[in-house]
Amino acid sequence: MRFKRRPQANRCNAQMRVLWITNFAAPYRLPVWDQLRTSHILTIGLLESRKSLAADPGANRGTDWHVQEASTPAFVEIPTWKVKVGEARYYVLKSFLPLLAVGGQDVVVFGGWESPAYWLLLFAAMVLGVARVGFYESTLTTMRHRTGPIAWIRSWFFRQMHAVVVPGQAAREALQHIGVPRSKILEGFNAIDVEAFRQKCPTDVTSEDPSGGHRYLYVGQLIPRKRVDAIIDAFSRIAGTADELTIVGSGQLNDELTSLAKSRGTSIRFLPYIDNRLLPQLMAKHHTLVLASADEVWGMVVNEALAAGLHVVVSDNCGVVPSVAEMQGVFIASRNLRDLAARLRESRDSWGGKISTPEILRWTPERFADVFSDAMRRAVLAISR
Numbered sequence: 001m002r003f004k005r006r007p008q009a010n011r012c013n014a015q016m017r018v019l020w021i022t023n024f025a026a027p028y029r030l031p032v033w034d035q036l037r038t039s040h041i042l043t044i045g046l047l048e049s050r051k052s053l054a055a056d057p058g059a060n061r062g063t064d065w066h067v068q069e070a071s072t073p074a075f076v077e078i079p080t081w082k083v084k085v086g087e088a089r090y091y092v093l094k095s096f097l098p099l100l101a102v103g104g105q106d107v108v109v110f111g112g113w114e115s116p117a118y119w120l121l122l123f124a125a126m127v128l129g130v131a132r133v134g135f136y137e138s139t140l141t142t143m144r145h146r147t148g149p150i151a152w153i154r155s156w157f158f159r160q161m162h163a164v165v166v167p168g169q170a171a172r173e174a175l176q177h178i179g180v181p182r183s184k185i186l187e188g189f190n191a192i193d194v195e196a197f198r199q200k201c202p203t204d205v206t207s208e209d210p211s212g213g214h215r216y217l218y219v220g221q222l223i224p225r226k227r228v229d230a231i232i233d234a235f236s237r238i239a240g241t242a243d244e245l246t247i248v249g250s251g252q253l254n255d256e257l258t259s260l261a262k263s264r265g266t267s268i269r270f271l272p273y274i275d276n277r278l279l280p281q282l283m284a285k286h287h288t289l290v291l292a293s294a295d296e297v298w299g300m301v302v303n304e305a306l307a308a309g310l311h312v313v314v315s316d317n318c319g320v321v322p323s324v325a326e327m328q329g330v331f332i333a334s335r336n337l338r339d340l341a342a343r344l345r346e347s348r349d350s351w352g353g354k355i356s357t358p359e360i361l362r363w364t365p366e367r368f369a370d371v372f373s374d375a376m377r378r379a380v381l382a383i384s385r
Contacts, residue, residue, distance in 0.1 A: 016040050017104065018107045018108075019102065020109040021045045022046065022112065023091065023112055024048040031365035032365045032368050045078045046078060049079075078093070087223070090114060102128055106376075107376045108130055109135060110133070113154060118157070130383070133164070134158050135166075136171055137297045138174055141319075151178070154178060155179045159180055165187075165375050166187050167188055167190030169322040170321070172187050187371075189368060190319075191363050191364055193365050195364065198280075212240070214347075214351060215245075215287050216243070216244065216245045216288050216290055217305075220248075223252055224253065226251075228257055231292050232261055234341035235290075237341045238341050245267065246282075248270075250273045279301075283308040289302065289313070291312070296318035306324065314330065329355050331343040331346055331347050
């Protein structure tokens with residue numbers, strides 16, 4: 001790990017030195033970081049090394065999650081020990097050197113809070129007088145430990161921030177629920193590079209089937225909370241003879257779900273995990289994306305499907321729902337999924353072709369980056385008072 005030393009900057013300058021700490025480099029976050037890099041000196045500190053991520057099949061992350069040497073902005077790997085608990089990954093710093101590096105920044109953005117590494121980095125920022133911005137994505141549905149010591153630690157952590165960015169209404173409500181003042185919260189929209197995704201959707205590939213079949217799509221992990229079995233059951237109940245369901249992903253339930261699909265006797269096929277760069281071509285061949293998770297912090301695949309002009313059937317447990325509920329082509333299933341089959345049928349019956357001007361295209365990574373820039377400026381002003 002090597003943080004570049006830079007001369008101290010005047011905190012009143014527009015360009016700030018920013019250290020963004022996160023577990024790993026999510027591919028959908030890269031456009032936001034690239035935009036921030038145009039106006040700030042940005043370093044991304046990764047708690048998960050590329051080697052460790054590649055050797056962790058349980059993380060369900062493809063090669064598009066591995067930081068490449070040519071990637072921008074600047075990435076540094078912060079040496080940590082990793083503890084795996086189910087889907088969760090927790091990180092502990094191997095040395096105190098990253099704590100000293102915090103002092104060379106104007107702002108530290110905390111992309112998480114659960115790991116001891118984040119707590120130590122927060123203490124360092126507080127002691128060294130560095131402005132602090134949090135990024136909180138969870139919702140009341142996905143929030144665990146609403147009472148007790150862990151709940152107190154989470155609340156305390158975010159109340160030490162000078163500003164906190166949330167990706168939508170659901171996360172804002174959760175943050176207020178744990179006691180963070182509304183005046184500290186800046187609400188954006190959890191954006192992907194929607195325009196680039198749409199442009200990558202091949203125009204020479206048609207999703208229209210002359211026989212009238214409707215093509216449904218699931219993309220994600222094959223794990224219990226994703227409730228892919230419910231998707232299979234709902235599809236089997238409403239599927240016409242030419243309708244199809246494609247399930248893309250990997251996980252512990254792969255064999256069980258394959259057997260379930262075979263027992264239903266309908267047209268269901270399974271594909272392995274694919275990199276994000278291949279999703280546009282896949283989505284171009286389908287009509288309706290289905291996401292029926294029991295809990296979901298957001299559901300970025302919904303953004304991608306809407307950008308591709310697809311319909312989306314999504315359970316209202318997902319954090320994305322309040323932000324897209326009024327958009328064309330969105331069909332919301334109840335949390336218990338009793339109406340999932342009805343929503344699948346409704347999407348099929350109302351299909352009139354790909355949506356030509358999806359409303360999701362308004363929510364760009366540039367707009368989301370502006371929210372972070374605003375939060376960082378507020379944080380610097382707060383600590384300089």
